[in-house]
Amino acid sequence: MRLEKITVGMGTCGIASGADKVKKELKRQLDIDVPVDRVGCIGSCYLEPIVELRFDKRSYFFRNVTKDKIPEIIEGAKQPKRIKKKDLIDFDDPFFSKQTKLVTKDIGRINPESYDEYVQHGGFEGLKKAVKLEPKEAIEKIGESKLRGRGGAGFPTAKKWKFIVDAPSPKYLICNADEGDPGAFMNRTMLESDPYRVLEGMLIASYATGCENGIIYIRAEYPLAIKTLEKAIKTLKKKKLLGKNILGKFNFDIKIKKGAGAFVCGEETALMKSVEGKRGMPQTRPPFPAQKGVWGYPTNINNVGTLSHVATIFREGVKEYTKYGTERSGGTKIICVAGKVEHSGVVEIPFGIRLKDIVNKIAVAKDFKALQAGGPSGGCIPKSKIDVPYDYETIQELGAIVGSGGMVFMDSKNNMVDVARYFLEFTKAESCGKCTPCREGTYRLHEMLDKFLGYRAEEGDIEFTEKLCRYIMDSAVCGLGQTAPNPVLTTIRYFRKEYEGYIIDEDVKTYFITPACVGCHKCAEVCPQGCISGKRGKKHKIDQSKCIECGACYNACKFNAIIKKTD
Amino acid sequence: MSKKEVLDRHEGREDELINVLQEIQEKEGYLSPKTLAYVSKHMDIPYAKVYGVATFYNFFKLKPGGKYTIQMCKGTACHVKGSSELFDHLKKKLDVEENGTTEDGIFTLSPVNCLGMCSLAPCMMINGKVYSELDKERLDSIIDDMRK
Numbered sequence A: 001m002r003l004e005k006i007t008v009g010m011g012t013c014g015i016a017s018g019a020d021k022v023k024k025e026l027k028r029q030l031d032i033d034v035p036v037d038r039v040g041c042i043g044s045c046y047l048e049p050i051v052e053l054r055f056d057k058r059s060y061f062f063r064n065v066t067k068d069k070i071p072e073i074i075e076g077a078k079q080p081k082r083i084k085k086k087d088l089i090d091f092d093d094p095f096f097s098k099q100t101k102l103v104t105k106d107i108g109r110i111n112p113e114s115y116d117e118y119v120q121h122g123g124f125e126g127l128k129k130a131v132k133l134e135p136k137e138a139i140e141k142i143g144e145s146k147l148r149g150r151g152g153a154g155f156p157t158a159k160k161w162k163f164i165v166d167a168p169s170p171k172y173l174i175c176n177a178d179e180g181d182p183g184a185f186m187n188r189t190m191l192e193s194d195p196y197r198v199l200e201g202m203l204i205a206s207y208a209t210g211c212e213n214g215i216i217y218i219r220a221e222y223p224l225a226i227k228t229l230e231k232a233i234k235t236l237k238k239k240k241l242l243g244k245n246i247l248g249k250f251n252f253d254i255k256i257k258k259g260a261g262a263f264v265c266g267e268e269t270a271l272m273k274s275v276e277g278k279r280g281m282p283q284t285r286p287p288f289p290a291q292k293g294v295w296g297y298p299t300n301i302n303n304v305g306t307l308s309h310v311a312t313i314f315r316e317g318v319k320e321y322t323k324y325g326t327e328r329s330g331g332t333k334i335i336c337v338a339g340k341v342e343h344s345g346v347v348e349i350p351f352g353i354r355l356k357d358i359v360n361k362i363a364v365a366k367d368f369k370a371l372q373a374g375g376p377s378g379g380c381i382p383k384s385k386i387d388v389p390y391d392y393e394t395i396q397e398l399g400a401i402v403g404s405g406g407m408v409f410m411d412s413k414n415n416m417v418d419v420a421r422y423f424l425e426f427t428k429a430e431s432c433g434k435c436t437p438c439r440e441g442t443y444r445l446h447e448m449l450d451k452f453l454g455y456r457a458e459e460g461d462i463e464f465t466e467k468l469c470r471y472i473m474d475s476a477v478c479g480l481g482q483t484a485p486n487p488v489l490t491t492i493r494y495f496r497k498e499y500e501g502y503i504i505d506e507d508v509k510t511y512f513i514t515p516a517c518v519g520c521h522k523c524a525e526v527c528p529q530g531c532i533s534g535k536r537g538k539k540h541k542i543d544q545s546k547c548i549e550c551g552a553c554y555n556a557c558k559f560n561a562i563i564k565k566t567d
Numbered sequence B: 001m002s003k004k005e006v007l008d009r010h011e012g013r014e015d016e017l018i019n020v021l022q023e024i025q026e027k028e029g030y031l032s033p034k035t036l037a038y039v040s041k042h043m044d045i046p047y048a049k050v051y052g053v054a055t056f057y058n059f060f061k062l063k064p065g066g067k068y069t070i071q072m073c074k075g076t077a078c079h080v081k082g083s084s085e086l087f088d089h090l091k092k093k094l095d096v097e098e099n100g101t102t103e104d105g106i107f108t109l110s111p112v113n114c115l116g117m118c119s120l121a122p123c124m125m126i127n128g129k130v131y132s133e134l135d136k137e138r139l140d141s142i143i144d145d146m147r148k
Helices: A011-018 A017-030 A067-078 A116-121 A126-131 A136-142 A156-167 A186-193 A195-208 A223-238 A268-275 A304-316 A355-362 A392-397 A418-428 A436-453 A461-474 A479-483 A486-494 A496-498 A522-526 A552-556 B003-009 B014-028 B033-043 B045-055 B076-080 B083-094 B136-147
Strands: A002-010 A036-039 A051-055 A059-062 A172-177 A211-218 A243-245 A250-258 A298-304 A332-339 A345-350 A366-372 A379-382 A408-411 A509-515 A561-565 B067-071 B107-112 B124-126 B129-130
Touching: A002 A017, A002 A067, A002 A243, A011 A017, A011 B129, A017 A067, A036 A392, A051 B076, A059 A067, A116 A195, A116 A223, A116 B107, A136 A156, A136 A195, A136 A304, A136 B003, A156 A195, A156 A298, A172 A268, A172 A304, A172 A479, A186 A195, A186 A223, A186 A332, A186 A509, A195 A211, A195 A223, A195 A250, A195 A298, A211 A223, A223 A243, A223 A250, A243 A552, A250 B014, A268 A298, A268 A408, A268 A509, A268 B014, A298 A304, A332 A355, A332 A522, A355 A366, A366 A418, A379 A486, A408 B076, A418 A436, A418 A479, A418 A486, A418 A496, A418 B076, A436 A461, A436 A479, A461 A479, A461 A486, A461 A496, A479 B067, A486 A496, A552 A561, B003 B014, B003 B033, B014 B033, B033 B045, B076 B083, B083 B136, B129 B136
Parallel strands: A002 A036, A172 A211, A172 A298, A211 A250, A332 A408, B067 B107
Antiparallel strands: A002 A051, A051 A059, A243 A250, A332 A345, A366 A379, A366 A408, A509 A561, B067 B124, B124 B129
């Protein structure tokens, strides 16, 4: 076997785990003549830093590489027989074997900065196939693939393209890379690891819809992704795949616009305002972006994920792509798993996979309690509801959304009321302030949750909170407000008991014990009435009929588990 | 690059306002009222609009910051793994409020929505470098090292 090259995974996650140090040290110690290349991230962030020895016949991926492992790797480069299996990534692990890698096939395998490597792996085959068709036929193909927007709302992509195809020029195509959804990082991974695929998707979209002006709106928090994209765009200009008369068929140019940190700018109309250099506030529709978008020109906006799927569909063929997925949710979806799990990272799964397989086999969530699907606009799905297929409709029925595909896992230590308040704190801060239901409503909702967490809630507050949620959902202008109450509604729906635990019983005189009690028994020892009971290590209870409100227990508790009722 | 050069490079186009402010902030560390007035005058955009944009986006700072800006991630994955306790710990340790700067002018502590490093939560970014899988001890040693 001949060693072709050594690669080091250098996505932001890899670098944060020390991949740059590993690469430097590897280069220093390396005493054979072989190139050391940078690649992106193969998606298994929990195994970073990753070093690959690429031989002509097979590859070896070393996981969790530290400085001390480097001599072994170099030894392995010379004598592959000596490589120990325990140092390698086990691709038979369900984390990998349960995946269907179509769009993410090349991430972490190719050098994201190399145009040649992208082409060697089948790059721009999709574009070439697309331009052989008439633009309208190309849109039909996307329709057949059942592709739906991968950013949030899941709107059918072909339908969206049809809206703009007959609009007058100039027309704009915007790639939405403003991944502000906490818990989602698939766009960052894609742009850092396989940027040409996204650009190819844009080229196909431009050809199909006739949009000659391209804009990539990307968040400023992703410096590495921006740098990688800038280089790729420059290369494409040199290769005449951007500019005038591309493949003799169409004109297209791309500009990068950096965001400045506003979650609401992921919403189409707000994003367009931000592109124009204004405050990113959503607009009422109609007019729809396809009629009157950025600077008043017809505009089509697609997410990074959607566009990389477009490139993949044309490259692999509709037939291959629709082998996966369900009747109404076609193909695959890239999701991110993070939080209280053993395996965190970016994975690509076919729609229709059982949610419990994601939880138990891919993410491996032990002591699993719930997962938040779709970020602040999504909802919590409890353990009892995971035996369902993962697709747009089913997840929506559960009160959550597929959304961007971010999944954050929680275990029994996480308090669901606190989780709901966390999301409200986020949406409250990110509400742009334009419409009253969202601006004021999220404040009031946040106040209600604070009331619960401070043990000030009363009978009827749960019902009032639910009502408030409905009002906001029905009347807010844009998606941010309309979906902001989702985390609250789903946590009430599935974890009502936790909310009820915060409502003080009517018979409480002054003091009561909260679930924060660890059962140290200190309060029972100091109570002059002897009215506190409970087993050691278990939550204690005050017999309210005997309590004389002396406050001895309150002063004795070291865990702030005894609370004084406030009026 | 001076303010004027930044403006010239963007040809004073209105849609470049966010980029212009970003580049000036990168140079000067923050956006002073004087800077905003300068941009307003030279780009021919009303001051109120420039101010509106500068206050709308989390990225812009209207007050000077410390030598190091600690951006503590407040993403969901970080939250469920205890980032809010770490944030409170830092507040106490540095004796600053949210978005405040330490008295010696070394650290500014500000939250950031999500760094997209959820797989390595909890995490933070200090002057562009990401620190991941934090706990109190690691946080303390990073901060103490920078103080030296």
